[in-house]
Amino acid sequence: MTFLNRKDALFILLLAALLLVLLPMVLEPFRLNLVGKYLTYGFVALGLVLCWGDAGILSLGQGVFFGLGGYCMSMYLKLEASTPEATKIQSTPGIPDFMDWNQITELPLFWQPFHSLPLTLIAIPLVPSLLALGIGFAMFKRRVGGTYFAIITQAIAAILTILIIGQQGYTGGVNGITDLRTLNGWDVRSDHAHNVLYFINAGLLLGCLLLAQYVRRSKLGRILVAMRDKEDRVRFSGYGVADFKIFVFCFAAALAGIGGAMFTLQVGFMSPSFVGIVPSIEMVIYCAVGGRTSLLGAVYGALAVNWARTSLSEAFPELWLLALDSLFILVVVAFPDGLAGVYRRYLDPVLDRLLPSLRRSSLAHPSAVLPVEPVVSAE
């Protein structure tokens, strides 16, 4: 596989061992389920590495895509939980309870596809990508970028939250979609199900990481970096710059959607509190803390920040937001490349000295955890 050198492969294996062997061995089921929840943000962070780290497109609205993926999954689960027998006390049996409370008597058309599991699985990456396609088309074709783009994505996050809360009868409103039970007949609430879902989630995350690495190592990945650097030069080398931005934005949206769906499955509900401005900015912080130019860094960042959040908010609930913001400022000021940057600067040279056989395959210049670098020396 030309898109992985030996060092990349080693570090991905280490992550796989941590997620698939070590953590399940040492953590009690409750904590493991929490880690599974943290990892769902890893999907978003992977997308942000490509979109923000590589292409320089800062989106402050990734929660929108995370939420859409999560809502797709929760709509399916809700429909399965709303059988006519289970809802026979409602005035209209067979529709989700919150619809009944809001005097809706018929399942809305946009809910219909979510009776089908295959359609739901397709919708999870597709719906976020389609929205990203629309936004990307409108913005990038008009050459809207930088801060303006970030502000617009943030506005979209606010709009979607307001829309979901306002349309209570169709969306479950501020409470979200709750009381989810089974996935195709399989109870997702048991400890055993949580355990299985944890492994599915971790496996999917590793798969998405490899896919993202493939994209970064293709010429497309180098064009993204080139665009961040000198957009005009890319344009005047014959590339339609907007198309590349739209692609990477859609790709990041699809990853976020998968993360959202896995979140819903493991946490058991979806609500607008995972969609809006604050969660969207937090997702950017995970990526920044981990290192926005490193896929592995982004996954570790999502893990570490969420772990810290749980520990801190258990001990000092009021301090958490303050701590998160201080962390972000600290990272921006002192470690602009996040955890991955610290690794590259201090640990990587040591590792190269200890294990010279790894260095041979990762070229001479200072290597990254998962750097975008040429494979040219192999030929």
Added chain:
Amino acid sequence: MAPETDYLLAVEGLTVSFDGFRAVDDLSFYLDRNEIRVVIGPNGAGKTTVLDLICGRTKATAGSIKFDGAELTRMREHEIVRAGVGRKFQTPSIYEDLTVFENLEISFPRGRSVFGALAFRRDSEVSDRVEEVARSVFLHDQLDRSAGTLSHGQKQWLEIGMLLIQNPALLMLDEPVAGMSVSERVKTAELLRRVIQHRSVLVIEHDMGFVESIADKVTVLHQGRVISEGSIAHVKADRKVVEVYLGH
């Protein structure tokens, strides 16, 4: 309809105004195949704007730019590039975070759509061509070096190399020797004399010694209009040119 001509580039009645200021005013000129044309003129004459208009960076207010039968004023930047127009910017415009090899590879004219770029393979055709071009711009022993660490002159050469690998029918260079040391300037002149063969070239340059050494024809711009055009000797003898430009 103007009669079909054999000109590679035909600019007619080209006008662009920015908030009422006419940076280029009813400009017409014709460029033959394999002709080397140098555009000179005082600062603010509209030289760079003309290149911007041809490559689509600036949209014309009026007029037409015909290139090899295609109307460029209606095309988008990357389509103009694909039609065969290459543009070098005044300050070196390269990808500092990528290596010299990758800079040249991105400019290789293949896999320029999103999915083409995903499927792009670095085969021997690509690496041979990259090495060949790197050799011609004196960078063949710097292929793995990060482009940001090159000297100013080397960056200029790299950008010229990035254009060469596209093999454009029309090459546009904006002050290619500005800011170079004397030895770099000599090497660049030698490089340009080699690369301008078999293609048309439109150069903006202030260095009159350099202009004399490469130009077939010179066009003098002043306040967005052509005030003189012809051979070096003709232009230098033109009273108007001496007045607005050469006399300084």
